[in-house]
Amino acid sequence: MKEKIKGFIFDLDGVLTSTSEYHYLAWKKIAEELGIPFDRRKNESLKGVSRRESLIILLGGKKLDNSTFEELLVRKNLYYLDYIKGITPGSLLPGALDILNSIKEWGGKSAVASVSKNTDEVLKKLEIKDKFDVVLDGYSVKKTKPEPDQFLLASRLLSIVPECCVVFEDSAAGIEAAKRAQMFSIGIGDSETLNNADLVYDRLDKIEFNMMLNKLEKS
Template sequence: MAEKAFIFDMDGVIYDSEPIHAKAKKQVLAECGISISDERLATFVGRSSRDFYGTMVEENPQCQLSWQELAQRKHALYKRLLAEDDSVQVMPGIKELLEHIRAVGYPIGLGSSSIMEMIELVLNRFDLKDYFSVLVSGNDLPKSKPDPLIFLTVAQRLAVSPEICTVVEDATAGVTAAKAAGMYCIGYENPNSGPQNLSKADIIVNSHYDIIKLVK
């Protein structure tokens, strides 16, 4: 069994996705007559489409679409925005960090609230998929972040115990899930992820290069 294993969130940790997510979510909700503030939107960072759109539909009975239909519309719009916006890049230092962890010999998994199609789209676009031995989408599970199931599932598929796992997260929901799973958590401060409470993380950094120094 490995001495350590690393589990990464994707959005806001692997690449700077939140500005595009926010734009797509707002546009889709506006088409349904729903307005949402940036502050409220930030509370759903790291959570699944089911959580977000389910809440929106429940709170706005004037919307005639189901949460699944809203999620499908947002997904299609997001894919288009991702393909058209060349400014979308991986976070500085993430490739170096993944390369360093792999060189040291620790297994790497990914636990994201995004749907699997989007996970694979992003990792393939940035040529990162080969770094990850396991990919888990919270959308495929009965519960996603802040529930710990997603990270426990990654650990199980990596064949490692939760207590040797280190999770890298940028969102309140993800940090909560990692600690509930009994894992060490590195809180990554991404200003574009909105006001996230990372205080439960074991350590907070604002650069992936800081994490490289921690991996021995």
Template structure:
């Protein structure tokens, strides 16, 4: 009998679904609300990093916006997330990337655990909207780690499950 892995750990964006357009639209809207313009090229710098870090990068584009308090940053990030949550409620099974559900079913059929490691605090809602939440035994998002992605903590935490 072949040795099977004990757990598969998936990333969310770009692996299970692609919400990058949603993030771009929401960051663009949020930046516009405070008088900053961003484009798709700039948005590429924001992929895979948390809200506050993304917001700080946006604020660096405008001298007048650079000096924000922690409370102001949190309020701006919360407003961005509210816009994002409105968009992710439109997700459905048609937004699952090709072959993913079949792969999840096969992994589950072999009694292998499945975890998700994501920088998104909305990962659970996205999986629910996609109709895939039932495949996942464990979710690690930005709320469960000290150091967000690009640091491997998200995935090592999932691996420790």
């Protein structure tokens, strides 16, 4: 089995920590400034989507000139960065540190692959950057999830073939990207939303590491 799965690739938000509330508040502030209705239900459509694509969705067809569009992207990020100032190692989701330690003890390699362009900053605040062999953020590839580009890049940088990698994701777009990359996939969250994953767990702390590997090997 150890010859099968060697690489472990994690999304950041919703898997290792939860900054979704900060993203929601930042987008809500932008929407209010534009006079666009925006609530938590609409915010769900932005999950796992890049900042640029999120703004397009939020605008809902509303046309803006390029300079205004780019300025809004910068402004949203400034709002978000202000909100995340309070992130600490205590902001890690239950089970995150345990599974990262289990991977190291087992001899595997780990990567973060997130659409967030603030991935490095968040990892530093969580004090877990040294747990990863590879860190990829929203600047790493042009095509984001559900395209497999970021996961395939992680595979190359880990020097592990895609078929020997497993992805941990909380979004349907991320699970689809893992499938397109020919990788195993672990959904973290709602089983209905993530029904395309090989395995689904409510949270990382529900995972028993060796049992998970056994189940994936048999899937």
